[in-house]
Amino acid sequence: SQTIHQWPATLVQPVGSPLSLECTVEGTSNPNLYWYRQAAGRGLQLLFYSVGIGQISSEVPQNLSASRPQDRQFILSSKKLLLSDSGFYLCAWRRTSGKDTQYFGPGTRLTVL
Amino acid sequence: DAKTTQPPSMDCAEGRAANLPCNHSTISGNEYVYWYRQIHSQGPQYIIHGLKNNETNEMASLIITEDRKSSTLILPHATLRDTAVYYCIVKGGSNDYKLSFGAGTTVTVRA
Numbered sequence: 428s429q430t431i432h433q434w435p436a437t438l439v440q441p442v443g444s445p446l447s448l449e450c451t452v453e454g455t456s457n458p459n460l461y462w463y464r465q466a467a468g469r470g471l472q473l474l475f476y477s478v479g480i481g482q483i484s485s486e487v488p489q490n491l492s493a494s495r496p497q498d499r500q501f502i503l504s505s506k507k508l509l510l511s512d513s514g515f516y517l518c519a520w521r522r523t524s525g526k527d528t529q530y531f532g533p534g535t536r537l538t539v540l
Numbered sequence: 541d542a543k544t545t546q547p548p549s550m551d552c553a554e555g556r557a558a559n560l561p562c563n564h565s566t567i568s569g570n571e572y573v574y575w576y577r578q579i580h581s582q583g584p585q586y587i588i589h590g591l592k593n594n595e596t597n598e599m600a601s602l603i604i605t606e607d608r609k610s611s612t613l614i615l616p617h618a619t620l621r622d623t624a625v626y627y628c629i630v631k632g633g634s635n636d637y638k639l640s641f642g643a644g645t646t647v648t649v650r651a
Contacts, residue, residue, distance in 0.1 A: 459637060463641075470627075470641045470642055470643050470644065471584070471641040472641075473638055473639070473640070476637055476638070478637070486638075515581075517583050517584070519583070519584075521637075523634075524634070527572075527589075527633070527634045528574075528586045528589070529584075529586070529639055530586065531583030531584050531585070532583055533582065533583055534581075534582070534583050536581075
C-alpha cells in the first residue's frame with residue numbers, strides 16, 4: 428500500500444529564517460506531487476505541482492520554491508520566511524494512471540513569528 | 541471564478557443521513573464531480589467522485605442530476621467522526637492535474 432510522509436509535523440520559525448519541508452511517498456512510482464497551503468480559517472491553495480524529477484510548476488508567485496530531487500521526494504523551501512508564510516502545508520500525490528485521486532499527507536503546521 | 545457553490549455550514553443529527561448539496565451549473569461534459577473532506581488539523585480525504593451516473597462506496601453516495609448542474613453527497617448514517625469541512629470540486633479528466641478547493645461546507649454532527 429502507498430503512504431505519504433511529511434516532516435516536521437510542526438515548526439516555529441523567526442521571520443527571515445530559511446525553511447525546508449520534506450514530503451516522501453512510498454509504495455508507488457512516478458507519482459504527480461503537490462504542495463498546498465492553508466492559511467488559518469481559509470481554503471487550500473495549490474502552490475506547486477510536479478509531474479517528474481526536476482519538473483516543477485508554480486501556481487502563484489510567492490516567497491517559496493519547490494524541488495523534486497528524487498522520484499518520490501518533494502521539498503518546499505524558502506530562503507527568508509515572512510509572517511504571511513504561516514499556515515498548514517500539505518503535500519499530496521496522485522497516480523499517473525488508473526484512479527485519478529489525490530492523497531494527502533498529515534501536513535506541517537508552520538508558525539512564523 | 542469558483543466552479544462550485546456550497547452552503548457554508550450545516551448541522552446533522554448523529555445516526556441520520558446527511559445530504560450535502562453542491563451547485564456546478566457551468567460544468568462541462570468532460571468534467572467530474574469530486575468530494576473530499578477535511579477533519580480539523582488533518583489533510584483532506586477523498587470520499588467519492590462521479591461523471592454522470594450515481595455512485596456509491598463504503599463512505600457515501602453521490603447523486604448527480606440528469607443535467608449535471610448539481611449534485612448531492614449523502615452520508616447515510618452520520619457519526620460524530622463525520623464532523624468536517626466537505627469540499628465539492630469540479631475537475632477535468634486525468635490530464636487535469638489540479639484540484640481547486642473552495643470554502644466547502646462545514647458539517648457538524650451533533651449527538
